[in-house]
Amino acid sequence: MNSTSKSSMGRLTVNLDAVVANWRVLAQLGRGADCAAVVKANAYGLGVAPIAKALNDSGCTAFFVATAAEGVELRGAIGGGASIYVLNGYQAIESDLFGRHALMPVINSCDQLHQWFLKGQPDAYAVMADTGMSRLGMSAEELLGQLKSLRADGRLAPHLLLSHLACADEPAHELNYVQLQRFQTVVAEAKALQPALKCSFASTAGIYLGSSWHFDLLRPGIALYGGSPDPTQPLALNRVVELQLPILQVRTLKETASVGYGAAQTLPAGAVLATVCGGYADGLLRSLSGRTFGYLGGVRVPMVGRVSMDYCVFDISNAIEKLGFNAVNEMGAVEILGEHQSVDELAISSGTLAYEVLTSLGNRYARVYQHSGVAL
Structure with missing residues (x-):
């Protein structure tokens, strides 16, 4: 028994309405705080232009990216009006990008602040306080010292103060409360110097x-895309992503045989195998080998053998038995993400987080964006 598919491209579908609905859910949780959107890394791998435009059209007016180059791309997608913050901060070599595209750096060090002012009278900018992440940001002493100097010199002060939680995905972790207390102290002293200063502390988790962690501006990321910071604790959000991998070939084993590289798994005679187009070059992590499932017509089919660069194999014997070969052949694709398997569930099978699953999705898929029920 053999068959081949009509298309050799995987299909990645992104529901823009679901992204907007998730943003609204998060905004409501803020109870008065404004809600931004973190769209760095190409909107977590799903496409920054269509996602940011849908969010901006729905009322989101503040966005966070990692790099100035990402900010330039984002500005081109959404035009003027919205605030775009660059989390990497300011690098002198990128000076022209900030002014030309109205980007705001999140200043992470005294040196960055000095360089920012060397470029002339600066536009709006933000500052980052390190309250326990030990990654980016100024210490409380450094930051408050800089604010005092800016005030004394009559220079433009930042309009936004940020910090970042290290353990928010573990709600009971002591550091969450330590960081909160530290940030509250910094905020109180900073606002004594600059009463209009806005503050932001909370990403999704x-x-x-x-x-208590919300302050003035929320910065959700992974939740916008339907994922959770802790995949074992899924959030009540809308499903954003569907991934269908086309079946390239179906074969019935005539005798006991191994499957894939390393002969890591052996199946008996009579097993029906489907080779699909999609491998670790497409974001199906090698750690999924023998640990996950796909779905054919709602029937769960196990992945067998190792994930290779371009292909993986599923044992579809159960689907053939329940649905019949003709029905399976008409379907032509195995569902990896969608109605039957969430990004968090795939993350658990991968031994990782939804962040890595989404940002690893490759560029070889046919990408379809759905908005108001229409494919764009």
């Missing part, structure tokens, strides 16, 4: 810690 921080939002769910509660209102």
Whole structure:
């Protein structure tokens, strides 16, 4: 028994309405705080232009990216009006990008702040306080010292103060409360110097810690795309992503045989195998080998053998038995993400997080964006 598919491209479908609906859910949790959107890394691998435009059209007016280059791309997608913050901060070599595209750096060090002012009277900018992440940001002493100097010199002060939680995906972790206390102290002293200063502390996991962590501006990322910071604790959000991998070939084993590289798994005679187009070059991590499932017509089919660069194999014997070969042949694709398997569930099978699953999705898929029920 053999068959081949009509298309050799995987299909990745992104529901823009679901992204917007998730943003609204998160905004409501903020109870008065404004809600931005983190769209760095190409909107977590799903396509920054269509996603940011849908969010901006729905009322989101603040976005966070990692690099100035990402900010330039984002500005081209959404035009003027919205605020775009660059989390990497300011690098002098990128000076022209910030002014030309109205990007705002999140200043992470005294040196960056000095360089920012060397470019002339600066536009709006933000500052990052390190309250326990030990990654980016100024210490409380450094930051407050800089604010005092800016005030004394009559220079433009930042309009936004940020910090970042290290353990927000573990709600009971002591550091969440330590960082909160530290940030509250910095905020109080900073606002004594600059009463109009806005503050932002909570990304997705921080939002769910509660209102004490919310401050003025929320910065959700993974939740916009339907994922959870902890895949074992899924959030009540809308499904954003569907991934269908086309079946390239179906074969019935005539005798006991091994499957894939390393002969890591052996199946008996009579097993029906489907080779699909999609491998670790497409974001199906090698750690999925023998640990996950796909779905054919709602029937769960196990992955067998190792994931290779371009292909993986599923034992579809159960689907053939329940649905019949003709029905399976008409379907032509195995569902990896969608109605039957969430990004968090795939993350668990991969031994990782939804962040890595989404940002690893490759560029070889046919990408379809759905908005108001219409494929764009």
